[in-house]
Amino acid sequence: GDSVTQMEGPVTLSEEAFLTINCTYTATGYPSLFWYVQYPGEGLQLLLKATKADDKGSNKGFEATYRKETTSFHLEKGSVQVSDSAVYFCALRGQAGTALIFGKGTTLSVSS
Amino acid sequence: EAGVTQSPTHLIKTRGQQATLRCSPISGHTSVYWYQQALGLGLQFLLWYDEGEERNRGNFPPRFSGRQFPNYSSELNVNALELEDSALYLCASSVLKTTNEKLFFGSGTQLSVL
Numbered sequence: 001g002d003s004v005t006q007m008e009g010p011v012t013l014s015e016e017a018f019l020t021i022n023c024t025y026t027a028t029g030y031p032s033l034f035w036y037v038q039y040p041g042e043g044l045q046l047l048l049k050a051t052k053a054d055d056k057g058s059n060k061g062f063e064a065t066y067r068k069e070t071t072s073f074h075l076e077k078g079s080v081q082v083s084d085s086a087v088y089f090c091a092l093r094g095q096a097g098t099a100l101i102f103g104k105g106t107t108l109s110v111s112s
Numbered sequence: 113e114a115g116v117t118q119s120p121t122h123l124i125k126t127r128g129q130q131a132t133l134r135c136s137p138i139s140g141h142t143s144v145y146w147y148q149q150a151l152g153l154g155l156q157f158l159l160w161y162d163e164g165e166e167r168n169r170g171n172f173p174p175r176f177s178g179r180q181f182p183n184y185s186s187e188l189n190v191n192a193l194e195l196e197d198s199a200l201y202l203c204a205s206s207v208l209k210t211t212n213e214k215l216f217f218g219s220g221t222q223l224s225v226l
Contacts, residue, residue, distance in 0.1 A: 036215075043116070044155075044202065044217040089155060099145060099168050100204075100215060104154030 002027040006090045006103035013080055013110050021075040021106045023064075023090035031092040033057075033066050033073040034100070038087040047075075047088070080110045114138065116218035118203050124224045125193050133188040133221045137205030143167075144186040145206075145215065146178060150199035158201075161186055193225045 007022040025031065035047040035057070048057030053068035062077045073090060090103040117136045125131050137144050146158040157170035161180035175191040184205075190197055200222050204215040 036217075043219045044204075044215075046214045049214075097167065099157045099160045099170070101157060102147070102155035104152070 002031065002092060002094045002098065002101050004090050004092055004101055004103035006088075006106055008104075008106070009087075010107040010109055013108070015082055015110055015112050016079045017110075019075070019077040019080045019084075019108065021088055021090075021108070023073045023075065023103060025071050025073065025090075025092050027071075027092055027094045029095055030068075031094045033064070034091040034093070035062070035064055035073070035075050036089045036091055036102070038089065038105070040086065044089065080108070082110050082112050084108060085110045116203055116205050116216050118201075118218040118221050120221060121219070122222045122224070124226065126226050127193055127195060129193050131190045131193060131197075131223055133190075133201050133203075133223070135186045135188070135203030135205075135218060137184050137186070137203075138216055141205035141207050141216070142184055143206045144180055144184065145204040146186070146188050147202045147204065148172075148199045149202055149220070150196075155202065159188065190223070195225050198223060198225045 003026045032051045034049045036044045037047045038044045048059040050057040050066035056065045064073050064075045087105045087107050089105045093100045119134045143162040145160050147155045160168040164180050178188040180186045200220045202220045204217045206213050206215050
């Protein structure tokens with residue numbers, strides 16, 4: 001079945017450092033790919049998405065490119081801030097009629 | 113506009129009891145999803161309801177069940193509670209259109225089984 005694998009955390013960075021959180025997927029067909037974020041004390045919210053190969057999703061300085069050849073959707077940000085500290089979830093949705101499948105989440109902690 | 117609301121916020125039960133969790137979707141949303149967020153396991157898909165019918169089910173035993181009411185609110189029932197059912201249960205809603213629609217999540221119900 002469909003699955004998502006993302007790098008284990010926690011990831012600890014200093015402010016203004018470069019961030020990469022790796023995400024790879026297994027799916028039949030052409031899934032839509034997502035990154036959701038869970039800030040402390042808040043519900044999950046969509047960060048960005050990409051719906052076809054080579055699409056780049058971007059939001060709040062974060063970006064991720066849908067790479068079909070490597071079945072990856074890595075999240076990147078050039079300069080992280082303390083306010084980016086959160087848990088990040090990679091997710092995919094395969095064929096119509098299937099639910100959104102999440103990875104285990106990666107905790108990011110940014111210090112000033 | 114009100115977001116997805118879940119109740120109760122916290123629920124404490126003992127092993128063997130039943131738990132009922134409730135979710136109200138955003139107005140106009142017909143799909144409701146339930147996820148379990150247990151420590152170290154990420155979000156695991158439980159159930160998906162749309163227009164009152166169960167559309168898909170995750171890899172959970174039958175003691176996890178639910179329903180969706182005519183007003184699209186939903187209820188998750190967990191029977192014969194086990195210690196490992198302790199987790200944050202998240203509800204999400206969406207307007208079912210395509211595979212890339214956005215899900216809106218509630219803040220969850222923290223279930224503790226003692």
